Amino acid sequence: MKTSYLADVRGLQDGSRFKAVGWVMRRRSHGRLVFLDLRDSTGLLQVAVKAGVADEASLKAASMVGRESLVEVDGLVRTEARAPGGKELTALQVRVLSGVAQDFPLRKGVGAKVLWDNRHLALRSLRVSALMKIRARLLSALRRWFEENGFTEINCPSFITAAVEGGATLFKVDYFGKTAYLTQSVQFYQEAAIFGLEKVYSVQPSFRAEKSKTKRHLTEFWHVEAEIAHAGLSDMMGVVERLVGESSIQALQQSGEELRILGRKPRLDVLEPPYERIKYSEALEILESKGVDVPWGTDLGADEERVLTEGFEKPFFLTHFPREAKAFYHRIDPSDGRVTLSADLLAPRGYGEVVGGGERIFSLEELVARIEAEGLDPKDYEWYLDLRRYGSVQHAGFGLGLERLIQWLLELKSIKTATLFPRTRARIYP
RNA sequence: GCCGGGGUAGCUCAGCCUGGUAGAGCGGCGGGCUGUUAACCCGUCGGUCAGCGGUUCAAAUCCGCUCCCCGGCGCCA
Numbered sequence A: 001m002k003t004s005y006l007a008d009v010r011g012l013q014d015g016s017r018f019k020a021v022g023w024v025m026r027r028r029s030h031g032r033l034v035f036l037d038l039r040d041s042t043g044l045l046q047v048a049v050k051a052g053v054a055d056e057a058s059l060k061a062a063s064m065v066g067r068e069s070l071v072e073v074d075g076l077v078r079t080e081a082r083a084p085g086g087k088e089l090t091a092l093q094v095r096v097l098s099g100v101a102q103d104f105p106l107r108k109g110v111g112a113k114v115l116w117d118n119r120h121l122a123l124r125s126l127r128v129s130a131l132m133k134i135r136a137r138l139l140s141a142l143r144r145w146f147e148e149n150g151f152t153e154i155n156c157p158s159f160i161t162a163a164v165e166g167g168a169t170l171f172k173v174d175y176f177g178k179t180a181y182l183t184q185s186v187q188f189y190q191e192a193a194i195f196g197l198e199k200v201y202s203v204q205p206s207f208r209a210e211k212s213k214t215k216r217h218l219t220e221f222w223h224v225e226a227e228i229a230h231a232g233l234s235d236m237m238g239v240v241e242r243l244v245g246e247s248s249i250q251a252l253q254q255s256g257e258e259l260r261i262l263g264r265k266p267r268l269d270v271l272e273p274p275y276e277r278i279k280y281s282e283a284l285e286i287l288e289s290k291g292v293d294v295p296w297g298t299d300l301g302a303d304e305e306r307v308l309t310e311g312f313e314k315p316f317f318l319t320h321f322p323r324e325a326k327a328f329y330h331r332i333d334p335s336d337g338r339v340t341l342s343a344d345l346l347a348p349r350g351y352g353e354v355v356g357g358g359e360r361i362f363s364l365e366e367l368v369a370r371i372e373a374e375g376l377d378p379k380d381y382e383w384y385l386d387l388r389r390y391g392s393v394q395h396a397g398f399g400l401g402l403e404r405l406i407q408w409l410l411e412l413k414s415i416k417t418a419t420l421f422p423r424t425r426a427r428i429y430p
Numbered sequence B: 001g002c003c004g005g006g007g008u009a010g011c012u013c014a015g016c017c018u019g020g021u022a023g024a025g026c027g028g029c030g031g032g033c034u035g036u037u038a039a040c041c042c043g044u045c046g047g048u049c050a051g052c053g054g055u056u057c058a059a060a061u062c063c064g065c066u067c068c069c070c071g072g073c074g075c076c077a
Helices: A006-011 A056-064 A113-117 A128-148 A186-196 A234-255 A255-260 A280-289 A301-310 A364-373 A378-386 A402-409
Strands: A019-030 A033-042 A043-050 A070-079 A085-099 A172-173 A178-182 A201-205 A220-229 A274-278 A316-320 A337-339 A344-345 A351-358 A397-400
Touching: A006 A019, A006 A033, A006 A085, A006 A201, A019 A043, A019 A085, A019 A172, A033 A056, A033 A070, A043 A056, A043 A070, A056 A085, A070 A337, A128 A201, A128 A220, A128 A234, A128 A255, A178 A255, A186 A201, A186 A220, A186 A378, A220 A234, A220 A402, A234 A316, A234 A344, A234 A351, A234 A397, A234 A402, A255 A316, A280 A301, A280 A316, A301 A344, A301 A351, A351 A402, A364 A378, A397 A402
Parallel strands: A043 A085, A274 A316
Antiparallel strands: A019 A033, A019 A070, A033 A043, A070 A085, A172 A178, A201 A220, A220 A397, A316 A344, A344 A351, A351 A397
């Protein structure tokens, strides 16, 4: 197993002997002097292969080596201002461990289609590696936050029989001759689990067969969901703002090098909780003052959401959506029967919805009435109704789109960039 | 699903409007070059013009259909 990495040269004195193993990103041959830019998981190292220092076989190997070949270079570390990173390895010996069958299909300047068609090769870049390291740190920080705040992680099934929301966006699968679907959300299972564990969270993929073709939609995305017993809408927003704010700040603070590679300098102060809470009806007034008329009761479209979020530096909660705009399980506000106790967290500058959630109906009668009012059959929700029959408890929960959060924090043009192998309506390969 | 943009060499694109034997740069390959940073210089190879059909003496170019990619909307995290 490899035990030393390219970034290790930073800590070495000039003249130290170092054995570098990495892939050839670029080769610049001057005949009797060849530069190789090597890459490994820790970064980039420039190797200079000079006649008279390296042996002739090494010089020849270096001048002929193809891009993305795996090479081993034995050499001496040298401070060199012209080298990226400030250090260079002067080669004594170069060995090609594994060559390439043909020219590597990717280089600077290739278009989006080629990049996505070759995602299995494109992910070798320093940029993709940087993104994935930040993603991993963010996920780890989110999990740590939940653990430190008394939540238990649970794992729920991905095969389901009934819809959480509308059936139109479910992927149908053949399940031994029966029709099953891929889950869109583990919310219902979490609602069951809180009767034992009280505060639960899950991290797993959700599937949406939405025919959307936008830069903010994936058909398979990683969903961070939580459900809290003995909690109302305001409690839920308190959890969300601390979870999102503290985890994001922590992950970004740990990622200075990766942010430099990506050319991003996210502002951490705008992530500090608390976040403003704005009612749906207030949002309509804000929009009206900007010349956008939205009839009461309809959900905000992408354009309206963009106009609304443009005026904010920090993320904010949009609360109390009209019942028509939300799924049946949202609890109606006892003080205003037209609206639900719901809240979405909207990212500023047009990045839009990152979290959706709210308080759930916990009364059996109210839930049955809402299911029937939506034209659904209560028989399809028997086990879900059972939860209201035996010691029902006030509770609230939410779902966070991990890729949406990453897209906003890193200001990514497309959500596809936030995941290693994106799945969209148009792409299921590689 | 609707609307818009696109598909020409391995890649990035020009040529299409106004029909007349397929072009450039990069990459590959060969040669040169001891301080490059997407190195540079010289040479060379490289094409089902997305597919099918039509108009025409002649189609990358005009017309019709189909497929694929990108973006926007609706929907959502």
